[in-house]
Amino acid sequence: MAVLNEEQEMLRDMAREWATNESPVTEFRKVRASGAPEAFDRDAYGTMAEMGWAGIIIPEEHGGSDFGFLSAGLVVEELGKTLTASPLIATTLAASAIMLGGSDEQKAKWLPKLASGEAIATLAVDEGPHHDPAEIATSVSGGKLTGTKGFVAEAHGADLFVVAAKDGLYLVEKGDGVTLTTRRLTDQRSHADIAFDGAAAEKLENGGDTLLDDVLDRARVLTAAEMLGMAQIVFDTTLDYLKQRVQFNQVLSSFQALQHRMADLFADLAQMRSAVEAGLQAVDSGVGASRAAIVAKAEANRVLHTMSNEGIQLHGGIGMTDEYDIGLYLKRARVLEPAWGATGYLKNRFATLGGY
Amino acid sequence: MATQLEPEARESADVFREEARQFIADKFPQELKGKGLSMAGAEGREKETPAQKSWREAMGERGWGTPTWPKEYGGGGLSRKQAAILDEELARAGAYNPIGGMGVMMFGPTLLEYGSEAQKQEHIPPICRGEIRWCQGYSEPNAGSDLANLQTMAEDKGDHYLVNGQKTWTSGGQWADKCFAIVRTDRSDKHKGISFLLIDMDSPGVEVRPITMISGTSPFCETFFTDVKVPKENLVGEEGQGWTIGKRLLQHERTNLSGAAPGGRGGGSLADIAKKYGKVNADGTLADPVLRDRIADFEIRWTSFLHTARRAVEESKAQGGVSEISSALKKLGTKLGQERAEMTIEIMGLQGLGWEGDNFSPVELQGVRGWLYGKATTIYGGSTEIQNNVIAKRVLGMLDHQ
Numbered sequence: 001m002a003v004l005n006e007e008q009e010m011l012r013d014m015a016r017e018w019a020t021n022e023s024p025v026t027e028f029r030k031v032r033a034s035g036a037p038e039a040f041d042r043d044a045y046g047t048m049a050e051m052g053w054a055g056i057i058i059p060e061e062h063g064g065s066d067f068g069f070l071s072a073g074l075v076v077e078e079l080g081k082t083l084t085a086s087p088l089i090a091t092t093l094a095a096s097a098i099m100l101g102g103s104d105e106q107k108a109k110w111l112p113k114l115a116s117g118e119a120i121a122t123l124a125v126d127e128g129p130h131h132d133p134a135e136i137a138t139s140v141s142g143g144k145l146t147g148t149k150g151f152v153a154e155a156h157g158a159d160l161f162v163v164a165a166k167d168g169l170y171l172v173e174k175g176d177g178v179t180l181t182t183r184r185l186t187d188q189r190s191h192a193d194i195a196f197d198g199a200a201a202e203k204l205e206n207g208g209d210t211l212l213d214d215v216l217d218r219a220r221v222l223t224a225a226e227m228l229g230m231a232q233i234v235f236d237t238t239l240d241y242l243k244q245r246v247q248f249n250q251v252l253s254s255f256q257a258l259q260h261r262m263a264d265l266f267a268d269l270a271q272m273r274s275a276v277e278a279g280l281q282a283v284d285s286g287v288g289a290s291r292a293a294i295v296a297k298a299e300a301n302r303v304l305h306t307m308s309n310e311g312i313q314l315h316g317g318i319g320m321t322d323e324y325d326i327g328l329y330l331k332r333a334r335v336l337e338p339a340w341g342a343t344g345y346l347k348n349r350f351a352t353l354g355g356y
Numbered sequence: 357m358a359t360q361l362e363p364e365a366r367e368s369a370d371v372f373r374e375e376a377r378q379f380i381a382d383k384f385p386q387e388l389k390g391k392g393l394s395m396a397g398a399e400g401r402e403k404e405t406p407a408q409k410s411w412r413e414a415m416g417e418r419g420w421g422t423p424t425w426p427k428e429y430g431g432g433g434l435s436r437k438q439a440a441i442l443d444e445e446l447a448r449a450g451a452y453n454p455i456g457g458m459g460v461m462m463f464g465p466t467l468l469e470y471g472s473e474a475q476k477q478e479h480i481p482p483i484c485r486g487e488i489r490w491c492q493g494y495s496e497p498n499a500g501s502d503l504a505n506l507q508t509m510a511e512d513k514g515d516h517y518l519v520n521g522q523k524t525w526t527s528g529g530q531w532a533d534k535c536f537a538i539v540r541t542d543r544s545d546k547h548k549g550i551s552f553l554l555i556d557m558d559s560p561g562v563e564v565r566p567i568t569m570i571s572g573t574s575p576f577c578e579t580f581f582t583d584v585k586v587p588k589e590n591l592v593g594e595e596g597q598g599w600t601i602g603k604r605l606l607q608h609e610r611t612n613l614s615g616a617a618p619g620g621r622g623g624g625s626l627a628d629i630a631k632k633y634g635k636v637n638a639d640g641t642l643a644d645p646v647l648r649d650r651i652a653d654f655e656i657r658w659t660s661f662l663h664t665a666r667r668a669v670e671e672s673k674a675q676g677g678v679s680e681i682s683s684a685l686k687k688l689g690t691k692l693g694q695e696r697a698e699m700t701i702e703i704m705g706l707q708g709l710g711w712e713g714d715n716f717s718p719v720e721l722q723g724v725r726g727w728l729y730g731k732a733t734t735i736y737g738g739s740t741e742i743q744n745n746v747i748a749k750r751v752l753g754m755l756d757h758q
Contacts, residue, residue, distance in 0.1 A: 001671065002667065002670075003670050003671065003673075003674045239752055239754075242754065243753070243754070250757050250758070251755075253752075253753075253754035253755065254754065254755055254756050254757045254758065256745075256748075256756075258754075259744065259745065259748030259749070259752075259754045260741070260744040260745075260748065262747075262748055262752055262754065263684075263687075263743070263744035263745075263747040263748050263752070264744070266684060266747055266751065266752060267684035267687060267688050267747070270664050270681040270684045270688075271657065271660045271661065271664055271688065272660070273667075274660050274661075274663035274664035274666075274667045275659070275660035275663055277663075277667070278660075278663040291659075294656070295656050295659045295660055295663075298656045299656065299657070299660045302657075344649070346656075347649050347652035347653055347656065348648075348649070348652070350652045350655065350656055351627075351641070351642075351648050351649075351651065351652040352641070354625075354627060354652070354655070355627070355640060356627035356630065356631065356640070356641060356642050356648060356651065
């Protein structure tokens with residue numbers, strides 16, 4: 001855990017308490033059982049926004065607290081631990097795009113609403129099942145945006161889409177010319193393909209050539225923070241289980257073969273946490289953010305992949321049951337791995353940035 | 357952020373930086389620039405050049421070779437922040453810290469914690485000045501991972517101990533002036549029968565035989581003790597406290613070893629080596645996409661290891677105790693170091709497996725020796741398997757069969 005200041009510790013403790021008491025995994029199960037494509041609890045999100053979480057990165061003049069990404073990551077990590085379904089990450093990332101690229105008018109129009117929870121927003125970048133921001137066909141002509149976006153997270157609840165077109169990022173409000181097709185994935189959260197057919201679009205004119213890359217850096221670190229919370233809980237839950245489960249008249253945790261596997265996972269988790277926190281801090285400081293964000297997401301992918309598989313295996317048969325939570329983490333993990341870059345994509349980009 | 361400096365603190369940091377810069381400008385011999393710490397630190401002053409000697413003495417006199425140790429024993433008395441500034445300024449000037457070795461890395465911090473006032477007064481200042489070389493008398497032929505099984509006996513003879521037995525893997529034993537050793541003072545209790553003793557290597561009855569390793573070098577020795585008389589005042593702590601003190605020392609050792617996997621550090625980054633020894637596309641990317649992917653994969657994990665090492669230091673400082681992730685540093689760092697050494701020789705092909713001769717560059721030859729020597733890093737200082745036991749039992753609370 002990074003060394004935190006007092007505000008950050010309070011924020012984390014508050015998020016931990018709320019997630020544990022008000023939004024345990026049973027809450028996600030209720031959302032899942034409802035079958036609603038929106039896949040989150042509006043009242044719960046309202047509470048989160050009231051606590052200031054939707055505005056953590058947003059400047060104070062626009063109704064946020066301007067605490068930055070390390071702070072946002074602390075909250076997202078705690079919510080990841082209990083699989084809390086919400087558009088918090090999506091909205092935060094859309095807000096960051098407006099902060100980086102928006103005009104004063106666009107900021108004044110949207111940021112206060114996003115911070116207060118009155119509006120929900122999401123990023124729509126990729127057009128297929130793989131993250132590939134270099135291959136965008138969506139185009140804009142005369143203020144009308146046309147194209148299709150694939151597997152957009154939190155699309156059902158969104159009032160506003162930050163859409164990547166060939167020549168930059170655009171704001172598109174839900175409504176005419178925006179058609180959603182639900183894509184129900186294994187994590188049973190909100191995902192949809194979106195057909196934009198001449199939808200009214202407003203360009204984010206500022207932010208320069210790197211605007212999309214800068215937003216993707218933020219997407220990577222914040223997604224990695226959710227994955228960190230998940231990996232931590234899978235590890236903790238598995239360790240607890242090994243200490244309780246008795247076979248051969250011994251608790252499983254007394255078997256050295258299992259001890260050494262847990263020691264490996266402990267070391268992996270330490271690496272993941274270091275990488276994720278360094279990524280969040282790099283986005284805040286602006287120093288080396290692109291590389292740090294790649295390291296954060298790549299390590300999150302690697303470690304959560306292993307952790308979620310080992311979690312199932314070490315739980316044995318009970319880990320295969322729907323009643324047990326561990327499988328929910330496995331399914332969410334696999335959906336988050338390709339988000340904003342599967343490991344192969346990230347390694348390629350890391351090498352390119354490194355000049356090889 | 358909590359880590360940002362207040363204005364006064366920033367000002368005093370600037371003052372210290374200027375002081376360090378001035379000292380280095382005055383004292384660091386330019387002919388040593390960029391050379392780094394040669395083997396002089398371990399092999400002793402016989403091979404020291406006049407320039408190396410003057411730099412060692414200058415740093416030793418100031419106490420800056422051991423910057424955070426107390427001034428009263430010859431240390432620099434600097435804060436961690438100042439020590440970090442000193443490091444930065446040394447690096448900027450192409451200089452290095454000439455005071456090193458086991459006295460600095462392991463024994464000194466332990467003696468400062470457990471030694472008597474007289475012992476600290478006697479032993480710490482010479483370490484700070486780089487005058488006395490220490491070696492470690494821990495492992496024995498039948499006490500490796502099961503270190504507490506050690507049998508070297510120190511028999512109470514009234515005013516002295518009479519020591520008999522054999523130590524092995526004594527790093528730098530052939531050059532050492534003194535040895536910090538764990539020995540048995542009581543056969544009836546495996547752990548409580550161990551004591552921590554300081555032995556002069558020139559005492560009658562001490563014999564050192566270097567061991568030739570697979571790397572062709574002899575960094576380790578066998579050390580034999582036959583009726584060696586050791587004065588009672590060379591006992592650190594109480595009789596029977598040796599296991600506790602000895603384990604504390606290992607914590608210092610493991611922290612220092614984590615990033616120290618040798619081999620293949622020369623020659624630049626893996627990508628640089630790959631460009632030099634392999635094919636490169638017109639756009640400057642590596643022609644072998646699989647190798648490119650593997651290098652990126654390694655560098656990403658190496659980067660997060662560097663973050664982890666830094667986090668362990670920050671957390672330990674903030675908590676005022678050893679951070680629990682410190683226990684993972686040694687196994688992570690040594691494994692990554694070995695992986696890097698393996699990739700280096702693989703990228704070079706057979707040119708990267710030279711044993712000797714003018715038709716291999718020094719970097720190539722060092723790469724081979726370093727790769728071989730690096731195999732020791734996951735064995736010594738508590739093997740990876742022992743580290744796993746420590747993590748499982750002490751950090752994770754996974755207890756053995758009851």
